[in-house]
Amino acid sequence: MKSSLTLNDISRANGQLTTVEMIELMDLPLDVAKMPWKPLSEEQQNTYCCLLDDLVVLQIPRPKTPVEEEELVNKFLDGMRKLFSEQDNWTFLSMLETSVNYCAQCNSCSEACHLFEVTGGHEMYRPNFRSEIFRRIYKQYVKKEPFAKWRYGDLDLNWKTVARLGELAFRCNLCRRCAQTCPIGVDNGLIAREIRKLFSQELGINPPELHEKGSMLQLRTGSSTAMDSMVVRDNVEFIDEDFADVTGYAFKTPWDVEGADILLVHNAGEIMAWPENIAAFSIIFQAAGLSWTLSSALAAYDGINYGTFYDDVQFARTALLHAQAAKKLGVKKIVLGECGHAHKALTIIADRVLPPELDIPRESCFPLLRDIVMSGKIAFDPSRNNFPVTLHDPCNAVRLMGIVKPQRDIMHHLCPQFREMHPHGVNNYCCGGGSGFAIMSRNNIEIWRNNISGRKKMAQIADAFADCLGPETKKYICAPCSNCKGQIRELIAHNGLLEKNSLHYGGIVELIVNAMVDVNPGYIKWEEE
Amino acid sequence: MVTFVYLVAYLGTVACAAIIVLNVIKYLKKPQHVRWELYPVGHEQGHRASYGGSYLEEVDWWKQKQTGSFFGGLKALLIEVLFLHATFEHNKKLWGRTYPFHFGLYMLFGGFFLTIFAALAQLMGVVPGAFFTTVGNLVQVLSLVGFLGVIGGTCGLIHRRLNQEDLRKYSTRDHYFNLGAFLLLGLLGGVTWLGSPSFFELGRNFIANMLSFKFVDPGSASFSLYLILGFALAAYVPATHMGHFYMKYFMYHDIRWGDQPSQDSATIQGKIGRMLNYRVSWSAPHIKGDGEKTWAEVATTNPSANPDGKN
Secondary structure, eight states, X not given: OBSSOOTTHHHHOOSOOBOOOGGGSOOOSSOOOOOOOOOOOHHHHHHBOOOSSSOOXXXXXXXXXXXXHHHHHHHHHHXXXXXXXXXXXXXXHHXXXXXXXXXXXXXXXXXXXXXXXXXTSOGGGOHHHHHHHHHHHIIIIISOOTTHHHHHOOOOOOHHHHHHHHHHTTSOOOOOHXXXXXXXXXXXXXXXXXXXXXXXXXXXXXXXXXXXXXXXXXXXXXSTTOOOHHHHHHHHHHHHHHHHHHHTXXXXXXXXXXXXXXXXXXXXHHHHHOHHHHHHHHHHHHHTTOOEEBOOSTTTTOOOOTHHXXXXXXXXXXXHHHHHHHHHHTOSEEEEOSOHHHHIIIIIGGGGTSOGGGOOOEEEHHHHHHHHHHHTSSOBOGGGGOSOEEEOOOTTTTTTTOOOHHHHHHHHHHOTTEEOOSSOGGGOOOOSOGGGGGGOOSTTHHHHIIIIITHHHHHHHHHHTGGGOSTTSOEEEEOOSHHHHHHHHHHHHHHTHHHHHOEEEEOHHHHHHHTBTTSOSOOSOGGGO | OHHHHHHHHHXXXXXXXXXXXXXXXXXXXXXXXXXXXXXSOTTOOTTXXXXXXXXXXXXXXXXXXXXXXXXXXXXXXXXXXXXXXXXXXXXXXXHHHHHHHXXXXXHHHHHHHHHHHHHHHHHTTOOSSHHHHHHHHHHXXXXXXXXXXXHHHHHHHHHHHHHOHHHHTTOOHHHHHHHHHHHHHHHHHHHHHHHSSOHHHHHHHHHHHHHTTOOOOOSOHHHHHHHHHXXXXXXXXXXXXXXXXXXXXXXXXXXXXOOXXXXXXXXXXXXHHHHTTSBOXXXXXXXXXXXXXXXXXXXXXXXXXXXXXXX
């Protein structure tokens, strides 16, 4: 196996191409063990193309015969042609073509990537590595540029090239920090997403967590949690009762209120994993006297849209269901709860997918929460939040939407010991669970999330709490995004950081309710991490 | 040889303009893409511009038309173009080599346009005097700085691509050919500058002759070669990845900073309507695009709830 890769290794090498050695991983100022990769089973290796490294995310079926090998290559080329077709890829064609045609190969983007940095500059994680393989295949085999072999180098396109490139598309969190640094405007994150899309939309190959158990399940039952509308209403009713008792604050979450001002769309994962987030929204909105509702229509009670990470068609289907639910209720606007990709999906990307009649105004919860906190409608006691708090910026809501300050206004108002991570805001680092990884735990993916993708975030957290890192001080990582919380939960649990460093995590609404005078003290349950 | 020089000059000029115009038209005729902006956006206004914020930080943001600041966008782009700010921020070692190269090209372009201006003045009968002397001295300086920048920059870039492992892996014959061509251009220009009393005079006379279709000897062999290579590059560069010098405008303004909400643009709304009627041929089982179904039809089909395709 090679640690120093060249572009042509993608097609020439036999067997597993590379690995990331533990010794290469960046050290942390935390007591965190580097977890060795588990060997992939013989069955996995016989069933899937386990050709890149120690992970198998995409699970491309391993071709059994030369005919199947050729078929894989041909389907891939068909998909690549469609990526460059106006009819099939109107959504992203302009971005893809410019990113393929105008890269100067300066590699200025490399250092921006947290995966590249924490692996000591492993070539596989250089943002341009997969992009340049993709470009060379396109120029040599699809566009057939004159003298392409001579000009750019002859890259052999075989089934191993295809399989490894597909996997490579999932060695990226799609945080687009690399794109932010590009002097020209090339977007290597976009190219990773387009490769994912090619595999999903043409070959029907996608991670099951995103597709069968993700977008398809959501389209069938209404939520990737598999909760149908009856179950979700029961669960929220239970949350209402439970948290009304705990907080001493009577509240009721409204459902399907026609003509309400606001349709609030949560990530349904919160209902299952973090009910305190759901309850906190209900308490705040009721206390602020808002006219609002949840919807029990298909998919409208789950803001997730995993198509954002891998498939335009699934994206459009889900976004339509969200908009149709709002239209049916006749609300004035949709407000997205604490879910970063739901923010970007419905507010930004869907803006040029939804027809005008379904273009219901959509906004983030953060400005609304900021306005509520600052309005004086609710009495707060910030001393209840007098513990060290830092803020994680979800890439989708911050770098990709420019929603930076409202969260900070709340922090400064309610959290006396608030401190920033560095860098933060639009220059933040991904939590490591971005683009769907937060919900994947198989085939070494959970080890990857701890060893590699979450490593930079752990370093940032440790740095933010450097003055109080010991277990005697309870510390709160505010991660106002369901996927980010899932990833940070894993980082804390896998590494025992609750016991060792008293690191806790949660959303932003929990901090708001924790400081509400009308609510019993102690909304944040430190011991229940 | 003399005629050939002029022929290359005419063809190079026409090809350069045609390729740029065609590529811009091709880009503008592309389907309306979805929003994919990245913050900070250059045209953001007020305090928000300082930290990369957006209009989405406001409640009910759609109640006002989002316009952005033209000068904000212009300022951000000029800082990037004139100083290669992103390369300076993120790749200083490369910046130390690529900036002299780009700065050299800017100087040469500046000198070139001043020379065209002087040639037009000459054709209009302006008598040699203080005006030509001033412009001439300026062009002499710009050209010299330009040649030195291009020579130094290309040598530095070639050296770095050859010796820095991370760049060597990604450097192709194309890169070395391009850099080599610019190095040769700088050397030919430099030799001409040193070997002639006035590079400005040579340039002004050539352009005046070119504009008046008089195929007069350009003056020296090195200058003729410089002209042939320079005009050939003018035709070649816009067709390659170096075409970023004009496509960057769209990559920034239309994509990276493209935050215009569709509600503010009837044009965008009209385009979306057309795009939704585009045909889909993606083959995966959950799409089954047959080249006949439209995006609107595919997006309103729920293969999970209705596997038989009926809604």
